[in-house]
Amino acid sequence: MTEQRYPWPEASYTGVGSVPGTDPEEAVRTVFGELPDLPHLPELPERGAGADMVGRTAGMLVELPVEVRPSGWRVALRPGRDVQRARSFLSRDLDALEDESQGFEGPLKIQVAGVWTLAASVELRSGEKLLADSGAVADLAASHLEGVLAHVGEVRKRVPGAELLVQVDEPSLPAVLAGSVPTASGYGRLPVPDRVTVEARLRDLFGALSEAGAVPGAHCCAADAPLDLLRRSGARAVGLDATLIGPSLDDEVGTAIENGVGLFAGVVASAGGVLSAPAANVDPVRELWSRVGFAPELLSRAVVVTPSCGLGRAQPDHARAAIEACRQGARALREEPRRQ
Incomplete structure (x- = not known):
């Protein structure tokens, strides 16, 4: 070897x-103090909607506004207070990161929710998951890619000495591949997308991150995490x-x-x-x-x-x-x- x-x-x-x-200032200070060799940008979901994993990344989407409904995040007609709140949370987190990382050089990990987890979590205006509509997933993937790359650029501007590792969180990917994501009614299951398409969406994101000078990674803590698929896709x-x-x-x-x-x-x-x-x-x-x-x-x-x-x-x-x-x-x- x-x-x-x-x-x-x-x-x-x-x-x-x-x-x-x-408190993002306290969280970033703690992370840099206790994880000096490989710190990460902390997420604080206790702050509520917009600070959760899905909402945080949904706020990065470009020209694809979302809002919070009782059932979760849903595509909206126009940006509203929910997106504004998510972006405000992230902006404050980045401010705290910039303040704490003055002079920092070395690997720094940031996290975003992946396309397939968003597709299995965010609803269309009809109430069904985005995953049900292949055209909507394609639009989501394009919006997500643009938003994530903008986020990477913003982090790099604020922490110029960082060697960025971008962790793409895909906890729902096994359910997507197994066809176990429920329909809006709860009585059925959404169809399994073509596996070639699943891999292509992942490869597009990982490849773009590599071209942007970041190290692409993935996280899935399910027992049936698709390790080979993630590796082939460029993680x-x-x-x-x-x-x-x-x-x-x-x-x-x-x-x-x-x-x-x-x-x-x-x-x-x-x-x-x-x-x-x-x-x-x-x-x-x-x-x-x-x-x-x-x-x-x-x-x-x-x-x-x-x-x-x-x-x-x-x-x-x-x-x-x-x-x-x-x-x-x-x-x-x-x-x-x-x-x-």
Whole structure:
């Protein structure tokens, strides 16, 4: 296996995205203090609609306004207060990031919801999900691509020393591929889109991010995360819940690592249950590495330790403990070859 270079330091650890609280200045300060080697732009969903994963990215869409209805986010005729609120939240987050990151140089992770998760979450004006209309999905993909690239440009302007890693969150992608996204009535399921189209939409986004000088990544903490699809589409890092990776995924993980794809391994519970011996949290990663047969020396370079999912619903004490457990787990992976 040829020597691989990864855009993060050895024994890195980071957060998935969301954190508890409502104060962006405090959240950014905490992230940069506790995740110095690979900080991320925190998301604060406790602030309400527009700060949630879908609403945050929906506010980035270009010429595709949305609004909040009792059933969730829906396409609107014109931009209203809901989009304005989402954009205001993001603007304040970016202000906090700019203030805290003065002089920062190194990898910085930002997160956006992916096209397929938005298509499975945002409704057409009829009340059905966007996923039901292939033309609407195409419009969404174009709007999303333009908005995400504008966001990347804005972050780069505010943090010029950052090497950007863009994590595309696709928690709904397995449901889209399995045809299990419910219709508006709840009695049926929306058709599965053509898999070639699914991959093409992902490839367009990942390719554009690469051309913009960012490292494209993806995150999906479902047990049936489509790792091969994400790798083929151009993701250079994939975040998974490592506690759900069984032997059936070994070949996909091995192929990804062989192709230089980094693994963001979720090993620490995102709400409750941090192990008393934090280094033991990375046992699933050790077991995976042993099964796929890669050199122990590669482990702490290819793998970034994270919580299993976002910490937005965690209590502050748990969130701090989870990040500390990730730090100790990453250190344990670095020390693994020394114990061989």
